[in-house]
Structure formats: structure tokens, C-alpha cells
Amino acid sequence: MKITDEILTAYLDGELAVDDIADVARQIDCSPELARRIKDLRRNDASVAQAYQAIDSKPMPAGILDMLDKFPQSQGKEPVEDVATVLPFKEKSTIRTQAPIWQMAMAASVMLFVGLGAGRYLVPPEPASADNILAQQNTGMIGPENNLFAVLESQPSAVPVTLAASGDTVVLPSMTFKTGDNRYCRAYSVTGRKSSSQNVACRVENAWVVKISVGSAGTSVSQDGLYQTASGEDNPAVTSVIRNLIKGDALDADDEQKVMKQNWR
Structure with missing residues (x-):
């Protein structure tokens, strides 16, 4: 499987099939570039969540x-x-x-x-x-x-x-x-x-x-x-x-x- 940002996003969101999740995880473990990208996406998610929490429940x-x-x-x-x-x-x-x-x-x-x-x-x-x-x-x-x-x-x-x-x-x-x-x-x-x-x-x-x-x-x-x-x-x-x-x-x-x-x- 070729790993794109769309696939990484689906991986983070838990939207991939079980076999695909295992494949993506394996490729992330073997690729420093994919590991860096998944880290960036996770950080971006945290930044988005923090921004919305600033106006949440007010x-x-x-x-x-x-x-x-x-x-x-x-x-x-x-x-x-x-x-x-x-x-x-x-x-x-x-x-x-x-x-x-x-x-x-x-x-x-x-x-x-x-x-x-x-x-x-x-x-x-x-x-x-x-x-x-x-x-x-x-x-x-x-x-x-x-x-x-x-x-x-x-x-x-x-x-x-x-x-x-x-x-x-x-x-x-x-x-x-x-x-x-x-x-x-x-x-x-x-x-x-x-x-x-x-x-x-x-x-x-x-x-x-x-x-x-x-x-x-x-x-x-x-x-x-x-x-x-x-x-x-x-x-x-x-x-x-x-x-x-x-x-x-x-x-x-x-x-x-x-x-x-x-x-x-």
C-alpha cells in the first residue's frame, strides 16, 4: 500500500480496515519520513483541538x-x-x-x-x-x-x-x-x-x-x-x-x- 496523507489521516481517525491499519503501522515503523509525517499530523490535531477548546462551553x-x-x-x-x-x-x-x-x-x-x-x-x-x-x-x-x-x-x-x-x-x-x-x-x-x-x-x-x-x-x-x-x-x-x-x-x-x-x- 502506498501511504498518502489521506491514508495517514484515516489511520489516525481509525477509519482503516484492520489489515490496512497493521500495514500502515508497519510502514511507519520502517520509514523515518512516515514517522515524521504522522508526528506532524498528530501535533496538528492537538493544535486544532486546543484552538477549539478555547471557545468551548462558554x-x-x-x-x-x-x-x-x-x-x-x-x-x-x-x-x-x-x-x-x-x-x-x-x-x-x-x-x-x-x-x-x-x-x-x-x-x-x-x-x-x-x-x-x-x-x-x-x-x-x-x-x-x-x-x-x-x-x-x-x-x-x-x-x-x-x-x-x-x-x-x-x-x-x-x-x-x-x-x-x-x-x-x-x-x-x-x-x-x-x-x-x-x-x-x-x-x-x-x-x-x-x-x-x-x-x-x-x-x-x-x-x-x-x-x-x-x-x-x-x-x-x-x-x-x-x-x-x-x-x-x-x-x-x-x-x-x-x-x-x-x-x-x-x-x-x-x-x-x-x-x-x-x-x-
Whole structure:
């Protein structure tokens, strides 16, 4: 068996057949290069987990809880099994910061976009509405004219913001990391009235290029007022993209602020 990063990822996740696991383990033992790579992947997994734990199990701001209280069928019910619509924002807006740190992510994924180049969004044919506008332009590029650009450029991780254009769309950057080719990337979630998405975008020149966007219908809040939807750490598609992009550990708050002030250089 030829060992690729995909096979190593499946090996770490326990997704290989028993015979394949034994074969991969044997090759790792015999190959210093594979041993180094598996060590890197394990370290990347730990870095991703640590970044998400920083925002895990934190109470949501009262304003966000009030917003979710108004959402039809958003609490105490299973999410509707329908794809999330991913469309461009049409209006420019300011950003209002919600102070406390809290966890935000998604329910089970029902729509997936992956683009290791510029890529493009998967956009269902249904007409757009203010309730399900979630993210970006359909080229996969987030430029200065896009509402999310300012969030990715300057919003600290683990601090959510509300996009004023819709009033009920919340963006939460969750981690910032550097890639093997010395680019910076950010993981972030976008939660709207009826659906949400989890994303990874990397900075290229004066824009952000979306690498993956996983969307779902519905949001949920637990009885104790905490988000209890699946985190990026639990989403294999998002985690796989991050672990294959990240070099070293995720940036801490000080390093993140430093690169922001240096215009991501």
C-alpha cells in the first residue's frame, strides 16, 4: 500500500480496515519520513483541538440568546434536513462586537464545499432570502468589498461579531494558523437565522480564498444556554483540511494581533 496523507489521516481517525491499519503501522515503523509525517499530523490535531477548546462551553451573549429565541423552530427541535444556501452578501455593513467568548459551530453537515485552489461555492438553485444569506462570493474569493473581509482581517479569534447588514448573522473566527508555504489561514463559522456554515479561508495578496465551507440547516441551543452543535474539531472534513494546511501550532492571541497589525505579513 502506498501511504498518502489521506491514508495517514484515516489511520489516525481509525477509519482503516484492520489489515490496512497493521500495514500502515508497519510502514511507519520502517520509514523515518512516515514517522515524521504522522508526528506532524498528530501535533496538528492537538493544535486544532486546543484552538477549539478555547471557545468551548462558554456562555453565549444575552443578545445572541435573544436573537435565537426569535428564530422559528430553532430550539428544542431537530434541525430541518435541508441544505444551507451559500450566497454573496449584497450590502456593505459595519460590525458590532459581542464581548463574551462563546462556542459556535454547526449541526450535522448537509452541504459541503472544498476547494484547495480558488474553488467555487456549491449554490442550491433556490432563490436567495435575507434569512439564509451566509457567506462570500461564489468565486471563493473574499475581497475588501465583502462583509467578511473585515472580520477575517482584524477580528480576534473566539470573539463573535454580528454583521449589521442582516442583524441576525453572527461570525465567529475560531483559530488562526500558518501553512507550510507561509500563508496565514483562519477557521471561522457563520450562523444565520435558518442555517450555518463552518469555513477555512487563507490570505492571498489582498483577499481571502475559501478552502472549505461546510453548511447545515438549523441551529440549536442547550437548556443551559450554550451552543451544543458539532464543533470544527468534530467535523472530519474541516479538520482534515486544517491538519493538511497547518504548520506548527495555531497562533496565540498575541501572535495573532501582531500579524494583523503587520497586515498579515
